[in-house]
Amino acid sequence: MQKTNIKQHIVNVASKLFYTQGYNATGINEIIAKSEIAKATLYHHFKSKEDICIAYLEQRHKIFLGALKEFTDKANKGRPQLICIFDYLRNSYREGEFHGCWAIKTLSELPPQNQKILTVIQRQKKELLLFLGEVVGDNIANISIAETEKISGGIYLLYESAITETHLHKNDWPIHLAKSLAPSLFAEAQLVN
């Protein structure tokens, strides 16, 4: 463990714990124990547990969106690219260590008043929506803004439930179903290529 970047190290340790055990079930003591640092060291780098939580959410989101974009780029134009988010999700599920959506789960654990983290998550989900809108725009010809939002919104809704329901039912049928249903969202649209 190099201490040159302790902050990153803490986030890494906390991320794993938060995602696998839950935010509330993970105590500060467990984080410092697994990080092998002193308690005050943690509080030197982070104002509060909530701050670690935000760093955790930001890191997960950044990695996720980056990987998704890369994955999308590799897919063929048209229909494959439009529904490749479900393949990406299926891969995540198969790789193990799948515990559903960190954002939704974290939101559920926090008191409803927590505006700070809510704002972070809302922004992240909007970024995902925006990206899906770009994918739709890239792969459907002559499409209006309204249509773009409708289709990308549909993919978004199917994706969000696919991840949550797969986690709930401990089975990936929601992913496969969502993937098979997605094309009906743009059945009448004119795909590029």
Place this chain on the structure above:
Amino acid sequence: MQKTNIKQHIVNVASKLFYTQGYNATGINEIIAKSEIAKATLYHHFKSKEDICIAYLEQRHKIFLGALKEFTDKANKGRPQLICIFDYLRNSYREGEFHGCWAIKTLSELPPQNQKILTVIQRQKKELLLFLGEVVGDNIANISIAETEKISGGIYLLYESAITETHLHKNDWPIHLAKSLAPSLFAEAQLVN
């Protein structure tokens, strides 16, 4: 407060608190204070907080499914009945005291090992799926089992994300979007009436 049925009274009080504040954020002390009973009285009726949680989930589910069925019966045959679950959800949202899906939220709050509550929630969601399957069967003519499952599953996925995303974004656009997208799931099917 009539003490003729304390058990029900406790569940009512706990339900409200669990749903609005969250399961972990609601302590036993708050439940007994709001219920105006002694701590040991609560534990006389419920073995543990987990047991209250299960009673809460069961009650919510029973009320929800009952009301949904009643609401569906009132809708016109065909397309209206197929998508009326989104109208039902919109009504719930408008009536206030909407805090997303109690089942998903509760699941997020519990340690991943909690098989007991997971099983309850899985069963409840399967009951919803079954009911949606019946609605599809009642309103689409000459439909195979596979098609039924696909369409009802689609409605289920859209409903589940509609409720979660509406809660997340504090806006009912996911409900309206889901409702407008649902018909594309059975665009080629032959509706009754």
Place this chain on the structure above:
Amino acid sequence: MQKTNIKQHIVNVASKLFYTQGYNATGINEIIAKSEIAKATLYHHFKSKEDICIAYLEQRHKIFLGALKEFTDKANKGRPQLICIFDYLRNSYREGEFHGCWAIKTLSELPPQNQKILTVIQRQKKELLLFLGEVVGDNIANISIAETEKISGGIYLLYESAITETHLHKNDWPIHLAKSLAPSLFAEAQLVN
């Protein structure tokens, strides 16, 4: 379960629990559950848990002393009868369900102020001492009162530690050692027969 003698039934159930689990570790609820009676029924027959404890001690003592006397009567006069208490103890140990001395254990569990139960136990132990004194008188010729007390007291001390130490070490070497040492207590005495 015949309810003709509920009181006895309760004592039987409580005795087993007290002896195997300990007095404090055994709750009233467990007693009524295992007795299959109502809580108020228990309190109808016993004023308090302490009262059940006394009934438990009295029953154990009565059974023990009765069986010991019977066992002693069967032994041959002289040395065999003088040390047969250790054979009796070894038998108890071998029969299983041996958990040390109920009196000493119970005394340890109660607050030092509890004069009531202390008195009961002191009396019981004195009865044992008295009986051992009779055995000594029966088996040693021309013995003074002082000598009788010394020898019976010695047997008593060896017996008491044999039972406690056997329980502590989970091994019956203290019983065998005590039995082998006891004769040195009356090495110079003149045994009958």
Place this chain on the structure above:
Amino acid sequence: MQKTNIKQHIVNVASKLFYTQGYNATGINEIIAKSEIAKATLYHHFKSKEDICIAYLEQRHKIFLGALKEFTDKANKGRPQLICIFDYLRNSYREGEFHGCWAIKTLSELPPQNQKILTVIQRQKKELLLFLGEVVGDNIANISIAETEKISGGIYLLYESAITETHLHKNDWPIHLAKSLAPSLFAEAQLVN
């Protein structure tokens, strides 16, 4: 109250309470109140109440064995040294704050499954046995291992019952009786000096 060594301070306070009132009768709340520390401070130093109990047992044993050895060294060789443990016990009784054997009492208070503390107590008693064996070896000439174990075991049994019975009967006759009987254990042995 110097807070330089809080851990020791807690053990001291708990020791007194455990020994005089009993383990179960002494609550964590009482320990922290008498220690004048916060509850979380106690749990910072000790994992559980059981851990404090072990520290209590270890401390008592260490002090006891140390003092007993010192006391034995001061006694004259031969018979005085062999039976001086009873004088040591009588002194303890006279000094007040005598409440029997902490180990036996604690064992009686714990559920039979508690292997951890049982092991500690068994080890401690074996250390006492070992020490008594050394004393026997030092004071009896030409003695075999078997004879050593028999005599030291006898002293051990008499000592153990002397302490327990003195506590039970609230009278030191068991100590005096045990002391007077002990020499019969090595009546035929050849003492040094």
Place this chain on the structure above:
DNA sequence: GATGAATGAGAGTTCATTCAT
């Protein structure tokens, strides 16, 4: 004679955070 719901007091334990060093 028998019921079981209700209780007040307390149990042991864990939490995120602060502060003197």
Place this chain on the structure above:
DNA sequence: TATGAATGAACTCTCATTCAT
């Protein structure tokens, strides 16, 4: 910069006993 001892507040749960029925 880094430490870890100390904290107050909260946690879930259990106890022997009583009382109206």
